[in-house]
Amino acid sequence: MPATAAAARRRPGKSLHVIKFGGELLDEPRRRRQMARAVCAAAARQRVVVVHGGGREVDAELARFGIPKRTVDGVRITDAATLDVVLGVLAGRVNTRLVAAIGAAGGSAVGLTGVDAGLATVSAARRYRATDGTHVDLGFVGLPKRTGGRPELLLDLTQAGHVPVVASIGTDGRGRLFNVNADTLAADLAARLGADRLTVAGTTPGVLDETGATIPAVDDDRLERLIRDGQASAGMIAKLLACRAAGGGGVAEVRILDGRRSGALDDPGQAEATRVTARRQRRRNGR
Ligand SMILES: Nc1ncnc2c1ncn2[C@@H]1O[C@H](COP(=O)(O)OP(=O)(O)OP(=O)(O)O)[C@@H](O)[C@H]1O
Ligand SMILES: [Mg+2]
Incomplete structure (x- = not known):
């Protein structure tokens, strides 16, 4: 076991860092190993909770079964057949592979879903009012x-030196299972854990403006404009709303960044990233 991971087990730091990985960072073995090493490096200095999506792999599996993909504002419209695929891919393959990769990188990861111990108790989203008003x-x-x-x-x-790895599935407490957007779950857990930091790692160096440049900081007004003007679309809408909810829930440092950039997860303050400082809680569809 590398010294860093051993140290993390002995002396878990006080600071708590929730790291969300987009599925694109996890579906290819070499990339997954890189993310696993980054998790171990971060876990040597802080307590780390990982939440992951698996969008691309779910898409591929849906295509294999001939099930059409439908999303709104980056959230997957989930019928019963889609839910089955989401459960199998997220809680099965994506989660287990990441847990194994973190283990191989010298850490100790424990795979969970939001269903375990009621981590993600959810209500059905049902009728959703999209950002375009429909x-x-x-x-x-x-x-x-x-x-x-x-x-x-x-x-x-985390206190015992493990890295929980949470797949974004929830339950309503009556045994029904639900697909939960991974950004939404990561933000919710970060707020409820009292985390110091939420890092949302994907494959863009933050939120991009119309020229493709990274926007360094997004406050409440900028967030509203990004969504209203369509500069943030698809998965970025869910991401921004989730980051705002984390900020409003008391998480001091909220960043969106490219997980592939070296050192970005271990020391997000140094990486090119978008810092989300939006805090204003406007209840819309429960979010
Ligand atoms: N202004 C923007 N800046 C950056 N990305 C944007 C912007 N607007 C839309 N996007 C899109 O949002 C995507 C990220 O959301 P997406 O849901 O696809 O991935 P993810 O959340 O990282 O992965 P997963 O859904 O598997 O958890 C980017 O890959 C990009 O295509
Ligand atoms: Mg997404």
Whole structure:
């Protein structure tokens, strides 16, 4: 076991860092190994909780079954057949492979979904008012309940030197399962954990402006404009709304960055990134 990982097990730091990985960072083995090493480096200095999506792999599996992909504002419209695919891909392949990769990089990861110990207790999103004003039935999409308690299990695991790796599936407490947008879940957990930092790692160096340049900081007004003007679209809408919810929930440092840039996860302050300082909570569809 590398010295850094051993140190992390002995002395988990106080600072808590929630890292969300977009699926694109995890589907290729070499890239996954890079992310796993970055998680171990971060876990040597802070307590780390990982949340992951798996959008691309879900898309590929849907195509294999001939199930059409439908999204609105970056959220996947989830019928029963799509939910089955999401469960199999996220809780099965993507999660288990990442847990194994972190283990191989010298860390100790524990794979979970939001269903474990009620980490993600959700309500059905149902009728969703999209940013373009239309109403859409999202099907089996869950929105974290605001009454969700402190995720003690994750705190216990980090305290014991493990890295929890959470697949973005939730339950309504009555045994029904829901697809939860991974950014939304990461933000919700970060706020409920009292995390110091949320890093949303994807494959763009933050939120890009119309020239393709990284926007260094996004406050409430800029966030509204990015969405209204269509500069942020698809998955970036869900990401920005989630980051705002984390900020409003008390997470001091919220960043969107490219997980492939070396050192970005270990020391996000040094990386090219968008810092989301938006805090204003406007209830829209429960988000
Ligand atoms: N202004 C913008 N700046 C950067 N990316 C943007 C912007 N507007 C839209 N996007 C899109 O948002 C995507 C990121 O969201 P997406 O949901 O596809 O990935 P993810 O959330 O990282 O992965 P997953 O859904 O698997 O968790 C980018 O790859 C890009 O195509
Ligand atoms: Mg996404």
